[in-house]
Amino acid sequence: MTRSKIVSANWKMNKTVAQALAWxxxxxxxxxxxxxxxxxxxxxxxxxxxxxxxAQSHQNIAIAAQNVAEQGSGAYTGEVSAEMLQHLGVSHAIxxxxxxxxxxxxxxxxxxxxxxxxxxxEIVPIFCVGETLEQKQADETQSVIRRQxxxxxxAVAQSATVNKAHMIxxxxxxxxxxxxxxxxxxxxxxTIAFLREVLAxxxxxxxxxxVHILYGGSVNADNLTSYVNNAHVxxxxxxxxxxxxxxxxxxxxxxxxxxxx
Ligand code: PGA
Numbered sequence: 001m002t003r004s005k006i007v008s009a010n011w012k013m014n015k016t017v018a019q020a021l022a023w024x025x026x027x028x029x030x031x032x033x034x035x036x037x038x039x040x041x042x043x044x045x046x047x048x049x050x051x052x053x054x055a056q057s058h059q060n061i062a063i064a065a066q067n068v069a070e071q072g073s074g075a076y077t078g079e080v081s082a083e084m085l086q087h088l089g090v091s092h093a094i095x096x097x098x099x100x101x102x103x104x105x106x107x108x109x110x111x112x113x114x115x116x117x118x119x120x121x122e123i124v125p126i127f128c129v130g131e132t133l134e135q136k137q138a139d140e141t142q143s144v145i146r147r148q149x150x151x152x153x154x155a156v157a158q159s160a161t162v163n164k165a166h167m168i169x170x171x172x173x174x175x176x177x178x179x180x181x182x183x184x185x186x187x188x189x190x191t192i193a194f195l196r197e198v199l200a201x202x203x204x205x206x207x208x209x210x211v212h213i214l215y216g217g218s219v220n221a222d223n224l225t226s227y228v229n230n231a232h233v234x235x236x237x238x239x240x241x242x243x244x245x246x247x248x249x250x251x252x253x254x255x256x257x258x259x260x261x
Contacts, residue, residue: 006235009242026245064092082121108151119162133175176217221250
């Protein structure tokens with residue numbers, strides 16, 4: 001199956017609404033309207049209303065959340081539900097980013113529940129997995145990823161009504177995030193192929209083939225091509241190098257060059 005390529009920006013806790021709109025204004029001045037490259041911009045909650053509005057006229061730019069509540073509704077002060085996001089026109093949400101897992105103690109089960117909430121409200125989870133440096137050095141990359149996926153697979157199995165067909169996964173080695181120390185393209189490719197194999201065993205080869213799997217961790221315009229120039233890696237999840245609008249435009253242009261080559 002030929003899957004489309006994705007460039008996804010993760011702004012993390014950066015940009016006010018005014019800064020977000022200025023960023024969008026700058027990228028609109030460039031001709032990034034190539035439907036072959038899917039763009040997903042993951043922004044802070046407070047930027048979602050304004051950006052979902054301005055992005056309406058750009059079919060290939062999706063505005064996404066960086067998190068979603070584990071529960072449907074109720075007494076969960078400070079949380080934002082999948083239903084609330086859906087009503088704003090949010091199409092995707094990052095789930096299980098390593099910063100959420102480590103700084104906010106989100107367990108594999110929590111992340112799986114969040115993915116289910118998203119799927120129930122037609123929000124595509126960008127489900128992040130990846131090992132720490134310690135785990136890498138102990139040769140545990142594959143077992144960590146299998147464990148992180150197992151929780152999701154189990155939750156999906158218990159929730160027969162959710163449609164997992166369009167799920168996106170991101171392999172983000174924790175030691176590569178924000179460090180400038182990225183995984184080699186070969187390692188990223190091998191681990192992503194492993195991830196797809198785990199899903200093929202749990203679901204079916206056809207279902208595993210349908211999902212997108214991205215690489216994330218110190219991606220920039222200079223190294224993007226080396227990651228996505230093969231059939232296994234369907235795109236990139238980019239933090240630091242997505243904040244500057246010019247840098248983001250370069251990321252998308254490089255991806256467009258790969259796609260049209
Ligand atoms: P980075 O972050 O590109 O700054 O390494 C990636 C991420 O955390 O998704």
